[in-house]
Amino acid sequence: MYSRIVGTGAYLPEKVLTNFDLEKMMDTSDAWIRERTGIERRHIAAEGETTVDLAEHAARRAIDAAGVRPEDIDFIAFGTTTPDLIFPNCGVLLQQRLGCFGCPAFSVETACSGFIYALAIADKFVRAGDAKCALVVGAETLSRITDWSDRSTAVLFADGAGAVVLRPSSEPGILSTHLHADGSYKDLLYCNGGVSRNVVDPARARGTIAMVGNEVFKIAVTTLGKAVDEALAANGLDKSAVDWLVPHQANIRIIQAMARKLDLPLERVIVTVNEHGNTSAASVPMALDAGVRDGRIKPGQLLLLEAFGGGFTWGSALVRL
Numbered sequence: 278m279y280s281r282i283v284g285t286g287a288y289l290p291e292k293v294l295t296n297f298d299l300e301k302m303m304d305t306s307d308a309w310i311r312e313r314t315g316i317e318r319r320h321i322a323a324e325g326e327t328t329v330d331l332a333e334h335a336a337r338r339a340i341d342a343a344g345v346r347p348e349d350i351d352f353i354a355f356g357t358t359t360p361d362l363i364f365p366n367c368g369v370l371l372q373q374r375l376g377c378f379g380c381p382a383f384s385v386e387t388a389c390s391g392f393i394y395a396l397a398i399a400d401k402f403v404r405a406g407d408a409k410c411a412l413v414v415g416a417e418t419l420s421r422i423t424d425w426s427d428r429s430t431a432v433l434f435a436d437g438a439g440a441v442v443l444r445p446s447s448e449p450g451i452l453s454t455h456l457h458a459d460g461s462y463k464d465l466l467y468c469n470g471g472v473s474r475n476v477v478d479p480a481r482a483r484g485t486i487a488m489v490g491n492e493v494f495k496i497a498v499t500t501l502g503k504a505v506d507e508a509l510a511a512n513g514l515d516k517s518a519v520d521w522l523v524p525h526q527a528n529i530r531i532i533q534a535m536a537r538k539l540d541l542p543l544e545r546v547i548v549t550v551n552e553h554g555n556t557s558a559a560s561v562p563m564a565l566d567a568g569v570r571d572g573r574i575k576p577g578q579l580l581l582l583e584a585f586g587g588g589f590t591w592g593s594a595l596v597r598l
């Protein structure tokens with residue numbers, strides 16, 4: 278038994294913030310941001326619009342594309358680091374919107390790799406026969422934990438949501454998933470807000486993102502390179518077998534490094550970072566949805582999904598669509 282992705286969906290909030298808008302807010306420039314990151318614009322959730330609001334749009338689109346009904350969903354795995362509430366978790370809040378009461382629903386907080394972690398867990402449940410119609414979501418409102426006075430991070434992060442539906446299949450499907458974490462890097466990328474830990478200013482308890490960008494960059498490239506090798510080796514496949522790289526959309530230069538590693542021209546890499554910046558757990562399912570909906574990714578093709586984020590946590594999934 279395998280699990281197979283049978284529908285994808287994505288959603289970006291309406292409000293667009295371009296690099297030129299940021300030029301008016303801080304000491305930065307469109308040229309610097311584009312050259313260093315590839316980002317041209319990002320979407321920001323409206324006041325009162327939450328992570329689960331974005332997720333619901335993406336989930337309904339994935340459910341429609343899969344040709345199932347919301348009440349058919351029997352498992353929800355939700356990757357996010359910007360939950361609506363401490364509890365109930367975002368998976369449960371989304372379940373309430375969709376009306377698929379009773380099924381397991383939970384969220385996974387592994388930052389940018391949240392969707393890959395959620396996908397790996399859902400895959401195991403489907404393969405074991407314990408879920409027949411699993412919804413996997415990655416959604417974030419990172420604008421709420423962005424330090425808008427810090428130009429080195431404020432230009433990078435933004436909001437969005439992506440989702441897929443998994444169903445059982447006798448054919449693969451998801452060939453394999455690989456998850457990792459290394460907490461010795463916890464101080465290179467983190468959000469300083471907390472619940473059980475004292476924060477300096479209780480009024481700002483949710484904190485803001487802090488990052489040593491150039492260190493994160495170097496480790497991300499090396500680590501993702503190894504993750505790509507691991508996924509291919511586990512399946513006895515050569516890199517030439519990969520039709521599409523669907524990477525975490527953090528920075529065009531990290532994406533280009535991964536494409537070079539796989540000997541893939543950039544035309545065989547789904548790139549959406551220019552449109553929405555780094556949306557953490559939402560970025561991989563949004564990129565997947567973009568490639569599927571515009572017809573570049575075709576049924577039967579082999580996709581390599583990968584992500585890396587705060588923790589550090591990272592992972593990959595080799596997927597036959």
Ligand code: ACO
Nearest residue numbers: 305309313389428429432490491493494497527528585586
């Ligand atoms: N506008 C203009 N100048 C800026 C800005 C800005 N927004 N931000 C920083 N600078 C300046 C710095 O102050 C510095 O100036 P100085 O030389 O006078 O001191 C100069 O630009 C270079 O700064 P660096 O941090 O060395 O720039 P770098 O080339 O490393 O680019 C960046 C920074 C884009 C953050 C890069 O390191 C990066 O992308 N890192 C990966 C981080 C990432 O993507 N993290 C997301 C989570 S992990 C993941 O998803 C992979």
